Amino acid sequence: MYDFAFHKPSTLAEAVGLLADPDARPLSGGQTILPALKHRLDRPSALVDLSGIAELRGIRREGDRLVIGAMSRHAEISRDPTVQAAIPALARMAGNLGDTQVRNRGTMGGSLANNDPAADYPAAALGLGATLVTNRRRIPADEFFLGMFTTALEPGELLTGIEYPIPDKAGYAKMRNPASRYVMTGVFVSRGPAGVRVVVNGAGPGVFRQAEMEAALTGNWSPEAVAGIRQSPDALNSDIHGSAEYRAHLVTVMAKRAVVDAG
Amino acid sequence: MPSVNLTVNGQPHSVEVEGRTLLVELLREKLSLTGTHVGCDTSQCGACVVHVDGESVKSCTMLAVQAEGTSVTTIEGLAAPDGTLHPMQEAFREYHALQCGFCTPGMVMSAIDLVKKHPEGMDEHEIREGLEGNLCRCTGYHNIVKAIAAAQEVMHGRRTALAPAEV
Numbered sequence: 122m123y124d125f126a127f128h129k130p131s132t133l134a135e136a137v138g139l140l141a142d143p144d145a146r147p148l149s150g151g152q153t154i155l156p157a158l159k160h161r162l163d164r165p166s167a168l169v170d171l172s173g174i175a176e177l178r179g180i181r182r183e184g185d186r187l188v189i190g191a192m193s194r195h196a197e198i199s200r201d202p203t204v205q206a207a208i209p210a211l212a213r214m215a216g217n218l219g220d221t222q223v224r225n226r227g228t229m230g231g232s233l234a235n236n237d238p239a240a241d242y243p244a245a246a247l248g249l250g251a252t253l254v255t256n257r258r259r260i261p262a263d264e265f266f267l268g269m270f271t272t273a274l275e276p277g278e279l280l281t282g283i284e285y286p287i288p289d290k291a292g293y294a295k296m297r298n299p300a301s302r303y304v305m306t307g308v309f310v311s312r313g314p315a316g317v318r319v320v321v322n323g324a325g326p327g328v329f330r331q332a333e334m335e336a337a338l339t340g341n342w343s344p345e346a347v348a349g350i351r352q353s354p355d356a357l358n359s360d361i362h363g364s365a366e367y368r369a370h371l372v373t374v375m376a377k378r379a380v381v382d383a384g
Numbered sequence: 385m386p387s388v389n390l391t392v393n394g395q396p397h398s399v400e401v402e403g404r405t406l407l408v409e410l411l412r413e414k415l416s417l418t419g420t421h422v423g424c425d426t427s428q429c430g431a432c433v434v435h436v437d438g439e440s441v442k443s444c445t446m447l448a449v450q451a452e453g454t455s456v457t458t459i460e461g462l463a464a465p466d467g468t469l470h471p472m473q474e475a476f477r478e479y480h481a482l483q484c485g486f487c488t489p490g491m492v493m494s495a496i497d498l499v500k501k502h503p504e505g506m507d508e509h510e511i512r513e514g515l516e517g518n519l520c521r522c523t524g525y526h527n528i529v530k531a532i533a534a535a536q537e538v539m540h541g542r543r544t545a546l547a548p549a550e551v
Binding site for chain 1: 386402403404406425426427430433439440441442445446447449450452494497498514516517
């Protein structure tokens, strides 16, 4: 790892000021950026640790929305009674990603801003029609995820929190790579204020909505409704772990399981 | 050079580090606490697990400067000053929960956090799932799981002494 300056601001304004340097990078839980820096994939001039900023923390219910601060850690989200009551599928997701040690450090904001195609939270954010709140604006999830490791965030823009409309039902199922445990293919389903949403992660270069399954579940919320729908393998990932055809097959299997998970 | 103020195994320290110094490097190279191992250095294997303010973390994936103001416990900090082993260490010995021993410090530290998070007790399956972040390349999981199952009974006060291993 190349050396860098380390800053730990205590306010959002201070952090944004430090990140005006185009070579500075924000540091949230560090579970992705630190391994990347060890491989010298980047050479930041400075890391700006966001863990001391109170404005980025906290989990609360505001009317029909669940608001989660960007620096909330996975373990904290999974154990939070407000999350468990409002969106149990989100609490289960947070408790079932990475491993215990990653969950004790990694944050929801960091994962969403990173937008790894195999990450879990982008499926929940898009699958619940969340709003991603930054220091500058509010971005609907439908406009936030722009493909592999790419989001609508601009230089100097920091994710501060995520607002999830509380659904009537939500569920998630994923097939994990047996060795790396990253998501091979996952499907998040929900029914609520954002309508019926079916979102696929892990299978393609980024999360995407599955319109045909959404239409089927709108009329008939049951695993049988999606059982006959085939995802096209076009544009899905093919690698040593699985072909695009295999991942396309998994989309249907995971969609059925996700509906069962939602109840 | 930044300096980090932290408590390690109950002792306060102030250590000069670089921004890029990892917590595990601080522990091993600055404080000579070499019980914390580096297995993979890619956050997979868990040989480097320590407790930071009571929570298990991979010390190869945390900067030393991020530990400012925290209380860190390493494998060296578990036994009592008179040498009495922590119930988890005692269980690893009793159940022969190690082969080459390289993963053992991380396994013990993860296992203690795992047991503390499950006061209701865990079955074998839950223990295996809970050890997801720790790899034993001798594949000696069988006795590790048995040791944790036995240690949790003592740690939660359901037994006063460790159940002896069957021979």
